[in-house]
Amino acid sequence: MQDHSGRIAVDGLSKRFGTVEAVRDLGFTVEPGLVTGFLGPNGSGKTTTLRMILGLVVPTSGTALVEGVPFETLVSPGRVLGAVLEAQGFHPSRTARRHLLVCAAAIGVPDRRVDEVLGLVGLAADADRGVGGYSLGMKQRLALATALLGDPRILVLDEPGNGLDPAGIAWLRDFLRGFARSGRSVLVSSHQLAEIGQSADRVVVIHRGACVYQGELAGLGGGRRGRVLVRCAEPVTLAQALVAKGLMEVDTLPDGRLAVGGADAVLVGDTALAAGVAVYGLVEEQVDLEQLFLQLTGGVAG
Structure with a gap:
């Protein structure tokens, strides 16, 4: 009916x-x-x-x-x-x-x-x-x-x-x-x-x-968040400092930058300053709908 x-x-x-x-x-x-x-x-x-x-x-x-x-x-x-x-x-x-x-x-x-x-x-x-x-x-x-x-x-x-x-x-x-x-x-x-x-x-x-x-x-995407891409003088030291702050999503990219998930640029910059690590560049990368769509469909955009 x-x-x-x-x-x-x-x-x-x-x-x-x-x-x-x-x-x-x-x-x-x-x-x-x-x-x-x-x-x-x-x-x-x-x-x-x-x-x-x-x-x-x-x-x-x-x-x-x-x-x-x-x-x-x-x-x-x-x-x-x-x-x-x-x-x-x-x-x-x-x-x-x-x-x-x-x-x-x-x-x-x-x-x-x-x-x-x-x-x-x-x-x-x-x-x-x-x-x-x-x-x-x-x-x-x-x-x-x-x-x-x-x-x-x-x-x-x-x-x-x-x-x-x-x-x-x-x-x-x-x-x-x-x-x-x-x-x-x-x-x-x-x-x-x-x-x-x-x-x-x-x-x-x-x-x-x-x-x-x-x-x-x-x-969409199970709550996946953006990440911060950081180029610095001592990536290992900064990675250790970030993990100590509870940021567990830290990866090294092929170009030497660190990719820090679940953080913003201010937090990463402050952590680097406290650790005495010189930073040469910070970029906040937001996960947009297109990226999530590609992940969900195996990279096929149609």
Whole structure:
């Protein structure tokens, strides 16, 4: 029975295409009020998973439920979930307004909603231009407008930042955050790791069809911290002083520098000063989302 929660629940989801196992026993949830980032290298099974959620691909096993039921059994699905899998398929000579009017009629929403969504995505001034003259970024905005026509509780987006300039990406980030803050759900697949790091509340990372991490963004990578890289006159003496302070993650790099995990530059510098070791350079290196992603997926960026 449909529960109107705005929740997506994937459980034990698998899909085989002949001998190829595209998705393996995948499980995760998308909760209302949050932006959930869906990350993985090219070919990891992200798009196949999204297509199973949307009822476009039949799972080999497992379930993908939208508000407690399979997508194809939803009542008025366009009012429940809006999706953008690719910004293609627009008739080149049709205007954005005409395209949206056709789609609005198909899902049973009033024509006035067309102007509302055109304003939401920043296309009001270009609404009567032929879509064939649109840039890729403008087509992305039009695809998003189409997904928003039914004022859905859930958005599912596959690489929505493709073709957007930096201002457009910033706009998209703010829009998705606002959508989620209104109590609705966002599932966004992307390879733009730095952007996901700025917009997602939680992430699901898959590799070769299987989940390798899901949870809050802050917990990605098991709490791995940054490190300080230090070049000094007496690395052995400094390493001993750092260990004496309880800093056990001290390694010597091939170039002779020390890498000190779990510390900041002030602590390392003060320790060197107290030990009488001359320091020639200190660099704080933060572990970013891309580094963690590469570690989780075996160095395959996609």
